[in-house]
Amino acid sequence: xxxxxxxxxxxxxxxxxxxxxxxxxxxxxxxxxxxxxxxxxxxxxxxxxxxxxxxxxxxxxxxxxxxxxxxxxxxxxxxxxxxxxxxxxxxxxxxxxxxxxxxxxxxxxxxxxxxxxxxxxxxxxxxxxxxxxxxxxxxxxxxxxxxxxxxxxxxxxxxxxxxxxxxxxxxxxxxxxxxxxxxxxxxxxxxxxxxxxxxxxxxxxxxxxxxxxxxxxxxxxxxxxxxxxxxxxxxxxxxxxxxxxxxxxxxxxxxxxxxxxxxxxxxxxxxxxxxxxxxxxxxxxxxxxxxxxxxxxxxxxxxxxxxxxxxxxxxxxxxxxxxxxxxxxxxxxxxxxxxxxxxxxxxxxxxxxxxxxxxxxxxxxxxxxxxxxxxxxxxxxxxxxxxxxxxxxxxxxxxxxxxxxxxxxxxxxxxxxxxxxxxxxxxxxxxxxxxxxxxxxxxxxxxxxxxxxxxxxxxxxxxxxxxxxxxxxxxxxxxxxxxxxxxxxxxxxxxxxxxxxxxxxxxxxxxxxxxxxxxxxxxxxxxxxxxxxxxxxxxxxxxxxxxxxxxxxxxxxxxxxxxxxxxxxxxxxxxxxxxxxxxxxxxxxxxxxxxxxxxxxxxxxxxxxxxxxxxxxxxxxxxxxxxxxxxxxxxxxxxxxxxxxxxxxxxxxxxxxxxxxxxxxxxxxxxxxxxxxxxxxxx
Numbered sequence: 001x002x003x004x005x006x007x008x009x010x011x012x013x014x015x016x017x018x019x020x021x022x023x024x025x026x027x028x029x030x031x032x033x034x035x036x037x038x039x040x041x042x043x044x045x046x047x048x049x050x051x052x053x054x055x056x057x058x059x060x061x062x063x064x065x066x067x068x069x070x071x072x073x074x075x076x077x078x079x080x081x082x083x084x085x086x087x088x089x090x091x092x093x094x095x096x097x098x099x100x101x102x103x104x105x106x107x108x109x110x111x112x113x114x115x116x117x118x119x120x121x122x123x124x125x126x127x128x129x130x131x132x133x134x135x136x137x138x139x140x141x142x143x144x145x146x147x148x149x150x151x152x153x154x155x156x157x158x159x160x161x162x163x164x165x166x167x168x169x170x171x172x173x174x175x176x177x178x179x180x181x182x183x184x185x186x187x188x189x190x191x192x193x194x195x196x197x198x199x200x201x202x203x204x205x206x207x208x209x210x211x212x213x214x215x216x217x218x219x220x221x222x223x224x225x226x227x228x229x230x231x232x233x234x235x236x237x238x239x240x241x242x243x244x245x246x247x248x249x250x251x252x253x254x255x256x257x258x259x260x261x262x263x264x265x266x267x268x269x270x271x272x273x274x275x276x277x278x279x280x281x282x283x284x285x286x287x288x289x290x291x292x293x294x295x296x297x298x299x300x301x302x303x304x305x306x307x308x309x310x311x312x313x314x315x316x317x318x319x320x321x322x323x324x325x326x327x328x329x330x331x332x333x334x335x336x337x338x339x340x341x342x343x344x345x346x347x348x349x350x351x352x353x354x355x356x357x358x359x360x361x362x363x364x365x366x367x368x369x370x371x372x373x374x375x376x377x378x379x380x381x382x383x384x385x386x387x388x389x390x391x392x393x394x395x396x397x398x399x400x401x402x403x404x405x406x407x408x409x410x411x412x413x414x415x416x417x418x419x420x421x422x423x424x425x426x427x428x429x430x431x432x433x434x435x436x437x438x439x440x441x442x443x444x445x446x447x448x449x450x451x452x453x454x455x456x457x458x459x460x461x462x463x464x465x466x467x468x469x470x471x472x473x474x475x476x477x478x479x480x481x482x483x484x485x486x487x488x489x490x491x492x493x494x495x496x497x498x499x500x501x502x503x504x505x506x507x508x509x510x511x512x513x514x515x516x517x518x519x520x521x522x523x524x525x526x527x528x529x530x531x532x533x534x535x536x537x538x539x540x541x542x543x544x545x546x547x548x549x550x551x552x553x554x555x556x557x558x559x560x561x562x563x564x565x566x567x568x569x570x571x572x573x574x575x576x577x578x579x580x581x582x583x584x585x586x587x588x589x590x591x592x593x594x595x596x597x598x599x600x601x602x603x604x605x606x607x608x609x610x611x612x613x614x615x616x617x618x619x620x621x622x623x624x625x626x627x628x629x630x631x632x633x634x635x636x637x638x639x640x641x642x643x644x645x646x647x648x649x650x651x652x653x654x655x656x657x658x659x660x661x662x663x664x665x666x667x668x669x670x671x672x673x674x675x676x677x678x679x680x681x682x683x
Contacts, residue, residue, distance in 0.1 A: 011040045128195055128266065131228065134259035135187050137252075138235060142178035144244065145235050146171060152238035155529075156470030158408055160339045161279055161332055162372040164211065169218040169227070170234050176220055194225045198266070202274040205325040211376045214326070218276070226276040229263035232256045233283040240290050241529070250291075257287055273309060275329060281306045282336055285343070293593030294347060294536040303347065307356045310337055319363035328376045334367040335412050342415035345422035346483065349490075350540055354430065359423055366416060369395045369409050394456055406469035406477060410459055414480040418487070421451060425487045428494060438498060445491050451484065463519070471527040475520065475534060482516045482541040489513060489544070507552060507565035510545035514575050517542025521582050531586070535593040543600045546579050550607040557611045573608070580605045 011028050013036065014021035022029050031040035138145060153159075153167045180186045202224070203217060218227050236256025239249045260280060267277055285306055288299040314321055315337040318330065341357050348355040374385040390396050393413070424444050428437065452460065461481035466474050492506040517538055524530045549565075549572050556563040563569060583601035588594040 009042050009044075009046070012043055012046065013039055015043075015046060128191065131225075131259060131263060132187060132191060134232060134255055135190065135228070136183070137255065138174075138231065139177045139180075139183045139187060141252075142174045144247070145239070146174040146178065148242040148244070149174065149234065149238050152241055155241075155472060157241070157472045158411060158476040160282065160335045160408065160412060162328065162335075162375045164372060164376045165214075165328060165332060166230075166234070166279065169215050170231055172215075173218075173220065173227075173231055174235075190220060190223050190228075193221070193223050194228055197222070197224045198270045198272065201272070202276065205275075205329055207324060207326055209326045209329075210378060211326075211328065214329075224276065225263050226267050226272060226274065226280055229260045229267070229280040230276060230283065232260035232263065233280050233287055236260065237283060237287045237290065243529075253287070253291065257284070257291065260284055260287070273312060275313075275333070278306075278309055278313065278315075278336060279332075281309055282340075289536075293591055295350060295539065295593050295596070300347065300351070300353075303343065304356060307340060307344065310340060315340075316357070316362040319365050327378070327382060331367055331370070331375050334365060335409070337362075338367055338412050338416040342412075342419040345419040345426065346540065348426055349422060349486070350536070352430070355423060355426060359420055364420065366393055366413050367409055368393050369407065369413060371407055371409070394459075406465065406473040408473070408476075411473065411476045411480060414455065414459065414477070415483065417451070417454070418480060418484045421448060421487050422483070425490050429490060438500070441491065441494055441498070445488075445495070448484075448488050448491060466523060466526075471523065471530055474523070475530065475537075478516060478520060479534075479537060482513065482537070485509060485512055485516070486541050486544075503552065503564045504566065507549060507563070508567065510548040511565065511567045511572065511575070513541045513545030514549065514579065517546070518575055518578055521578070535588075535591070535597050538597050539593060542579065543597065543604070546576055547600065547604050547607075550576055550604045550611070554607045554611045557614050573612075576604065576608050580608065 008023045009015075010021035010023065011031060013031055013034075014028065019030065025042070027037040027040045031037050149167060149171060153163060159166065177183075177186075205214070216222070218224070233256065236253040239247070239256070240253050242249060261284065264277060264280060264284070267273070281302075285299065285303050288296065288302050292298055310316065314323065315333050318333060318337070323330070341359065341362070344355050344357045347353070368386065368389060370385055370389075374382075377385055388396055421444075424447070428441055428444060459477075461477050465477060469477075489506070489509045492501065492509055495501045496503060496506050520530070520534065520537055520542075552565075553563055553569070553572060563572075565572070580601055583598055588598060
């Protein structure tokens, strides 16, 4: 390192002693001679005042140092590196660096280049006490929360992290909280232990690490702040799905989110990044989506931070740069990264924003089709489970038989495969169209048509699956099917804009998307626990299809030309009416995503009402395509003012006008009862 005048920087002991330094790295010769190599380091800004950003180099008073002649000697020099307990026991864990990175070369040449960060002083950790109130609340509700978490686990919700790794340690922790009579003292001991472990890195995970040894890392004797964050986030998430009298789930979940986020903030400030922090961040992405919806800006920003953590830990290079670790940890990393890729493409499709994860720079590796209990096996039992897979990683001859549940691994694999197709569709939809656009578009469409043939028949969606598996997993399989269908819908939009197909194919896919949304509505009568959830299922799939049909049906009424679809008009009208009655009948939560659904539903209802008032066109009426038509003007009595923005009374295809309006909607806005600003950090 060099100073502003071009001269090389001296190490801190030489600079303070005002002696000549030979600038050797990592330890200069003079410090070697003095026998104090651990004190030799090079400060990037040695004359920086105490309120600078380089706080990791500041030193607190040494209480154990004996008094010397001068009182100033009781305090270390402001730029001297601290000793003893004031430093982290381990250097910062190495983050992933690509083989072409200059920093990776520097690590090989200078392996001790990572500084030993000093722990912030005690007053800087005073906000650590803010974690105690939510911890005390978890202790007070420990028995109730244990039942809620068990109910969530036994209900077979779609959770990416294997159950023995996620639920077992959290349930053990809640059980221990419920058995302690000295809760106040126990809470202080937990926080004291977690605070002390901020100085220590998580123990390295070797391939020989067993499940029991891993769970011991998360025990109360070795409690870590990132595990507390995981407890808070899981308790908050599961409480949103509980039906308990006298329990304000939303208020409790909000407090748990704040506590979990605050724990992660402290962990990040201490450079604590490991598998447990990733698990907690992932649960928080689900948590935020449940609180505010997938279209929320808060959820979008949090997911962006979550993806950054995956890149830092090298989750995208698990094949080309395989890390050490037990099988269950590596398989969990595959699952998390696969579902992160799928969520990234879905959010980008919904919001029209560029994806954060580019598969061209990632190892496209799928997790194995294993049950959660099989993931944590070892030895010969694990070999037996792996031998039951085919060459593509699917279970051989083991589908969803009666009484057998649909595995989360199946859904992760399906969504990941679909996400890779979604990425290609987004590349065509969001980038500038080149000369080869048409050729590439047809190539991607062929890939879309072949995609379903590569899925084992027992894992393709059908209505019968609802009789074999958990309703939550059935919804996840329905979403995977609709996600794939929506990619074809977008491809048909582009082909229609290029005048390469007729509107029939787009309208038929719109009818399929609408049928999928109605399937979900119908299943709510048998599974009431699904009610008031999954608004993004309508935003992603149902409403674009319904709006396309309603707009095109309205346009055909104005022009008196039969709608170009193979689906009977009577069925289209019935299906649209059922969807609209759902939004009118249900008491939707006052959340942005639900309100957007209601807003779009009113627009579609206005189109359908005006269509029926004018009278549907005769389906047998034929008309020459070049015959001039006198289009009637839109009625001024339509029930929704926003219809003027659609420009439906034009020669352009009406469905394209609706979809353009749909693309430009503002998704995220605060609500009256639960505003993002109300989620303040604990004081």
